[in-house]
Amino acid sequence: MQGLVEPRPALADRSAITADVAGTRLTLVELGSDRLRLLLQMIDRSKQSVRLLFYMMDGDAAGEAVRDALARAAARGCSVSLILDGFGSDLPAGFLDPIRDAGGRTCLFHPRFGARYLLRNHQKLVVVDDREAITGGANITVDYVSDRSERRWRDLWLHLEGAAVRPAARYFDALMRWSSGERPRLRALRRILHRHTQRKGALQWQLSGPVRRGHPWTVQVARDLAGAQRLDMISAYFSPPFAMLRRLARLGSNGQVRILTAAKSDNNATIAAARHTYRRLLRHHVRMFEFLPEKLHTKLLIIDDVVHLGSANFDFRSLYLNLEMMLRIEDAGFAAQMRGYFERQLTEAQEITPALHRARASWWRRLKWGLSNFLVTAVDYTVTRRLNFGPER
Structure with missing residues (x-):
């Protein structure tokens, strides 16, 4: 040591x-x-x-x-x-x-x-x-x-x-x-995920994996977002499916949403995939930020007085395929402290305004962003990491 x-x-x-x-x-x-x-x-x-x-x-x-x-x-x-x-x-x-x-x-x-x-x-x-x-x-x-x-x-x-x-x-x-x-067998794994996901109490271990329906953590996040007024999220890999994008857009229109994702990574396809989602979210008043100093790997959601912290990114693989573990913490004091942490991360980030996003979004980049979003959704990160997408600026 x-x-x-x-x-x-x-x-x-x-x-x-x-x-x-x-x-x-x-x-x-x-x-x-x-x-x-x-x-x-x-x-x-x-x-x-x-x-x-x-x-x-x-x-x-x-x-x-x-x-x-x-x-x-x-x-x-x-x-x-x-x-x-x-x-x-x-x-x-x-x-x-x-x-x-x-x-x-x-x-x-x-x-x-x-x-x-x-x-x-x-x-x-x-x-x-x-x-x-x-x-x-x-x-x-x-x-x-x-x-x-x-x-x-x-x-x-x-x-x-x-x-x-x-x-x-x-x-x-x-x-x-x-x-x-x-x-x-996958059937036995699905039983394990459902049996060990907790659904009551201020502290709940929430699991996710390749279940046919009712993904435990994913369902809980959707419920928390449905009644929320405020969301602060850090997601290193951000490429959620359409249903989750729609929830974020709805909350952005009716409340406050701030999302911090990566500007640097060892996998440029994941940055491009995230940028594919910005146009829709910005149109619904979601504030988007990119973390500048170093590679970002944090997974954190603060939904009103509830914190989700653990291994899951906010993308298709983490929501529906990977084995993931998140701890759901319902405590106003802890949520307030974590919002302080979130605010500190924003001091090292660049806000992606609608004007900045439009300036970046050449036809070639839009094509690359869309292709990257598809591949990151469909293919493992270890595969997309090896593809030559070129650096994102």
Whole structure:
């Protein structure tokens, strides 16, 4: 850990965003260096169990530090379980062997051709000793846990301590059984998603995935938007289907909507896809912003006094295909604090006015935006990332 965790920048002097909701202490983790520090400390102080679920873990210095901490926990008798998405993670052969050699369990999900091929496990979850947890958008690579890397991502984790942790652990265990089965069936996965989505209380774990109808988190967001007066959203990848665009436009016409999305990414197609939606939204008084300093990966919705925070982008894949996890927090005080966070992000963003959007929207760009929106909707990000769309300006 020494030498890998960076010194905390001046931003760390700001008071952390915290709240006590439904018997659970919530603490927002804004800095990449704090994310890595917290994760390694949680694993090293574990006494009974460690569960990790991530879309992406690379074989870089951050991945090695987390792997070695998991191996140490398994060696001292903790039950260690790790689920990674095989499409998202870039691991050399044998990278996870130290965990298995120490007695831990690992599952690298590789989708097969057929109905499951489009499925990605995009969730992020850590549960330690059934008493503290992490959820959010950041993966385990140097670029997600650094405040100095030139390729760093702006993102969030939320640290939980208390009553909301145990339901997340139960969900992880059910998903581990399904993911490591010889012939896991989508029908069984759909039952898991519905069974473990919570629909009552101030804190609710909301899940999404390839269900036929009634996608749990998607349905809840639609309900929250239907009666809302105000929405502030940060979505790194923003290309929602028509029904969601219509809801946003309606709220923009009748209330207040501000959406912050990316101006920089490792996937230019996702920026172009988002810009395809701007014309309709701007016409309905939705205010659009693009984040300038670095690549944006945050997933956050603040709908009146309700906060949704977790792994899901506001696009077709996250709403209907990927396995996603969002925590719904209904608390006016926490929502007010998160609006303060949102306002701070806007100070580093450019507002996309109708005039600016019209100036950008040449026929060639409109064609590229429309094609990108179609491909990002239909094809996995790992595929569109490799296509040469050219930089977006």
